[in-house]
Amino acid sequence: MTRTTAHDSPRPAVAMTIAGGDPGGGAGLQADLKTFAAHRVHGFSVITAVIAQNSVRVARVAPVAPALVAAQIATLVAERRPDALKTGALADAAIVRAVARSIARFDLPAPIVDPVMLSTSGARLLDRAGERALVKSIFPLARLVTPNRQEAEALSGIAIDSPLAMRAAAHAIHRLGPRAVLIKGGHPPRADNSSAPRRLVDLLFDGRAFVEFSVPRVPGAGAHGTGCAFAAAIAAGLARGLALEEAIRAAQRYLGRALRAAYRLSPAGRPILDHGVR
């Protein structure tokens, strides 16, 4: 009789997230881990900030010492180099620089960079000096940067009020150094959701060509942590060997399923993605 042991089983794909925590399990590092698991990818999770939050609000943010962020990465990499990397909230400039140094030192895969600056509720998840450090030291290393509309406007200085303006903003952000930029279309241009278009378009630019990824918009209030899950799903796809465009398409489909199955933890809470959907 032959027995399969952990020792004999095939090596799993491994994705690493470097992000702030959400103890409520809807966003951040915890959402990234659940997203990796849903994609059958083993997750490494390097925590950059302990954040007291629920799906309604952020109460407190405590950045982790930069040396401890670097030590988490070094310890994990000593055992196994990840196949893909994603970064989320990096809290401050010293952490940003520690992460950039670690990526270079260990020759980590070029990251999917979710340029998280503000939480949906308005709390700062990266200070101003951190924003400048992110652009200067992490963007040039990035495989992909995934700003939402608001972040793309801040990064490019361009008001995104038309498809043409969205392309101009993508051009401007690409000049900041990443290999590619994906401007997310999750937020409609106007705050009025009643007039939200029926499809949403995420726009990819790799310095040569634009690719539009159009999907039906799932109606409703959106959900807590969509941006985290989206970037994590792209990283999971890369870890499994997909090309970037395939990984983006698969991530959009995953987000659609997770949004349709979203649930609330309390009447006041924002919907939480069902990360476990197949």
Ligand SMILES: Nc1ncnc2c1ncn2[C@@H]1O[C@H](COP(=O)(O)OP(=O)(O)OP(=O)(O)O)[C@@H](O)[C@H]1O
């Ligand atoms: N209503 C929706 N229907 C279908 N797909 C969606 C919807 N909302 C978001 N997505 C998908 O999820 C991706 C990320 O969502 P979004 O644009 O809201 O990111 P974000 O603003 O960074 O989110 P967060 O508020 O978590 O920071 C979108 O690019 C899109 O592909």
Ligand SMILES: [Mg+2]
């Ligand atoms: Mg976001």
